């Protein structure tokens with residue numbers, strides 16, 4: 001096992017080459033940024049090959065079908081247990097990587113009611129209470145499949161607000177109405193069990 005600052009490497013260095021990384025999308029998720037970090041540290045030189053899926057489970061299926069060589073998952077994702085338990089997969093490493101800044105965002109010009117409907121991925125939901133400005137309260141939390149999907153719900157007017165990342169807010173032309181902050185996160189990397197050394 002190789003230990004470097006920020007890394008737990010159980011079979012990343014001597015396992016299959018990191019040449020196609022699968023994770024949660026669409027573009028703008030924390031997972032996409034984490035995958036880019038993994039590629040920059042452990043992937044080959046050249047443009048990164050990152051495949052973004054609507055769920056971590058779909059990314060896991062792509063790994064089983066060898067469409068991707070590795071999958072990266074936030075340890076804050078409650079469903080990560082099934083990846084650790086799956087005998088067809090192998091945990092090959094983990095790394096510490098802060099997410100992009102998270103905040104609560106709205107479409108410019110949207111009239112935000114005092115009691116607002118807020119879209120979020122389940123993992124960072126506790127940040128809604130932490131970051132929501134005192135002028136507002138929560139009418140309803142609507143769970144989205146990712147931070148980017150949450151931003152899209154606010155953009156479409158399906159919710160008043162979204163808890164989302166800075167890249168996703170920008171991609172969906174949302175403006176933050178709260179302060180923002182990153183989340184210190186551990187990311188787990190999985191490969192196929194039978195191809196890992």
Ligand SMILES: O=C(O)C(=O)Cc1ccccc1
Nearest residue numbers: 029030031074123124146147
């Ligand atoms: O939806 C995202 O952006 C994700 O990547 C899931 C997530 C959410 C919050 C912290 C870490 C990962």
